[in-house]
Amino acid sequence: MKEIFPTPPPIVRNEFESVRELFSRNVVPSYGRFDLVFSHGAGSYVFDVAGKRYLDLGGGIAVNCLGHAHPAITEVLVEQSRKLIHVSNLYFTEPQGRLAAELVKRSGAGKVFFANSGAEANEGLFKLARKFGHDEGRFEILTATNSFHGRTLAGIAATGQDKIKKGFEPMTPGFRHIPFNDLAAARNAISPATVAILIEGVQGEGGVTPATPEYLLGLRALCDEKKLLLFMDGVQCGHFRTGKFQSFQRILENIPGGEKFLPDGISTAKSLGGGFPIGAFWVRAPFADLLGPGTHASTFGGTPLACAVALKIFEVIEKEKLYENARKLGEWMKDELERLAKTYPSVVKNARGLGFMLGLELVEKEKIPAFASGEKPAAIQFTNRLHQAGVLVIPAGTQVIRLLPPLNLKPQEAGEGISKIEEVIKSLA
Numbered sequence: 001m002k003e004i005f006p007t008p009p010p011i012v013r014n015e016f017e018s019v020r021e022l023f024s025r026n027v028v029p030s031y032g033r034f035d036l037v038f039s040h041g042a043g044s045y046v047f048d049v050a051g052k053r054y055l056d057l058g059g060g061i062a063v064n065c066l067g068h069a070h071p072a073i074t075e076v077l078v079e080q081s082r083k084l085i086h087v088s089n090l091y092f093t094e095p096q097g098r099l100a101a102e103l104v105k106r107s108g109a110g111k112v113f114f115a116n117s118g119a120e121a122n123e124g125l126f127k128l129a130r131k132f133g134h135d136e137g138r139f140e141i142l143t144a145t146n147s148f149h150g151r152t153l154a155g156i157a158a159t160g161q162d163k164i165k166k167g168f169e170p171m172t173p174g175f176r177h178i179p180f181n182d183l184a185a186a187r188n189a190i191s192p193a194t195v196a197i198l199i200e201g202v203q204g205e206g207g208v209t210p211a212t213p214e215y216l217l218g219l220r221a222l223c224d225e226k227k228l229l230l231f232m233d234g235v236q237c238g239h240f241r242t243g244k245f246q247s248f249q250r251i252l253e254n255i256p257g258g259e260k261f262l263p264d265g266i267s268t269a270k271s272l273g274g275g276f277p278i279g280a281f282w283v284r285a286p287f288a289d290l291l292g293p294g295t296h297a298s299t300f301g302g303t304p305l306a307c308a309v310a311l312k313i314f315e316v317i318e319k320e321k322l323y324e325n326a327r328k329l330g331e332w333m334k335d336e337l338e339r340l341a342k343t344y345p346s347v348v349k350n351a352r353g354l355g356f357m358l359g360l361e362l363v364e365k366e367k368i369p370a371f372a373s374g375e376k377p378a379a380i381q382f383t384n385r386l387h388q389a390g391v392l393v394i395p396a397g398t399q400v401i402r403l404l405p406p407l408n409l410k411p412q413e414a415g416e417g418i419s420k421i422e423e424v425i426k427s428l429a
C-alpha cells in the first residue's frame with residue numbers, strides 16, 4: 001500500500017485572515033476557536049495554511065485514532081465509495097452487519113444501533129432506558145457531576161456541568177446528577193422513577209478523571225439490586241484509548257470480579273470512525289430487542305461507507321496492536337508528566353489518566369505570574385503557548401490540558417511532545 005505523507009505547501013500562502021473573515025461572516029459563532037487555520041496533515045502532524053507544522057497530541061479530541069491521512073483510511077474510502085456510499089436502513093448491507101459483529105465481539109453478547117455522533121449514540125441509550133422503564137412509569141437517568149454527554153437537548157440535560165446548560169433552560173426532564181466515584185451518593189439518589197445510571201469510564205471534558213474499580217463494581221451491584229440499567233459513555237475514553245477496548249476493561253483488569261463486569265449499554269463514536277462521522281451504542285443481550293421496528297432510526301446511521309472505514313480501523317488497530325502502544329507509550333508519557341509535576345510545582349499541580357487519555361492539571365491562574373493578568377483561563381493560555389511551540393493539546397475546564405494522541409503515535413513524537421511541554425512549563429516557572 002502506498003504511504004501518503006503530504007508535505008507543507010511549497011508556496012507559503014497566508015490565507016489565515018481570509019478564512020477567519022469567511023467564518024465571521026458566515027459561520028454561527030458557537031465555538032471558542034483558537035487562531036489556527038489548518039490545511040492538511042500527515043500521521044501525527046498537521047500543517048497550518050502558512051506551512052507551520054504542529055504535533056497533534058489532541059487528535060481532534062480523541063477522534064483521529066490513526067492520525068491524519070492514514071493510507072488505509074484513504075484507500076477504504078475510495079474503494080467503498082466506488083461500490084456503495086449509502087442506502088436507507090430500509091435495507092440490509094454487509095458492512096453494517098460486520099461492524100456490529102466486531103463491536104459485539106469486543107463488548108459482550110448483545111446488539112448494536114448505529115448513529116452519527118456521540119450525542120446521538122447517547123440519545124439512543126436514553127430512549128432505550130425510557131422504553132425499559134415505560135410501563136412502570138420509570139424514566140429518570142442519574143448521571144455524574146462534571147460529566148459530558150453531548151450538546152443535544154437531552155445531552156445537555158444529562159451533562160453534569162452548569163455552563164453547558166446555561167441559557168437553554170428549561171432542561172429536558174428526567175436527568176439528575178450524582179457526585180462521581182461516590183457509591184453511597186448513587187444509592188441515596190435512587191428514586192421510584194429512576195431507571196438507569198450513565199457514567200463515563202474516564203471523565204474527559206470534566207478533566208480526565210477515571211472511575212475507581214470499586215465504583216464500577218459497586219454501581220453494577222446497585223443497578224442489579226434496584227433493577228436499573230447501567231450505561232457507560234465510551235465516546236471519548238473508548239476504542240482502545242486506555243489500552244483496552246473500553247476503559248472499564250482497563251480499570252477492572254486484575255481486580256477480583258472485574259472480569260464479570262458488563263454494563264447494559266455502551267455509547268461510542270469519535271475514534272470509531274477515525275474522523276469519518278459515526279456513532280453507535282451497544283446494548284446487552286437481555287435488552288437488545290427493546291427498540292423494535294419503528295421505534296428508533298437515523299438516516300445516516302451505519303452507512304456502508306462509514307462502516308467500511310470503522311471496520312478498516314479495527315483491522316489496523318488489531319494488526320498493529322495499537323492498544324499496546326497506547327498503554328505502553330501512554331504510561332511513559334504519564335510518568336514524564338508526573339516528573340514535570342514534581343519538578344515544576346509552581347506551574348503543574350498533578351498529572352493523571354490512562355493510556356492515551358492524559359491530563360495535566362495546572363495550578364490556579366493567579367499563581368502563574370505570566371498568566372495572572374490574562375483574561376483567559378490557565379488551560380487556554382497554556383494551550384496558546386504550546387501552539388506557538390508547535391504542539392496541539394485540548395483544554396478541559398479552566399486548569400487541565402488533555403493529551404489524546406493518535407493510537408499510532410511514535411515514541412520519538414511522544415518525546416518531542418513532552419520536551420516541548422517541558423519548555424513551556426519552564427518558561428512559566
Ligand SMILES: Cc1ncc(COP(=O)(O)O)c(C=O)c1O
Nearest residue numbers: 117118119148149150204235236
Ligand atoms: C464522553 C462524551 N460523550 C459524548 C460526547 C458527544 O459526542 P459528539 O460531539 O460526537 O456528539 C462527547 C464529546 O466530546 C464526549 O466526550
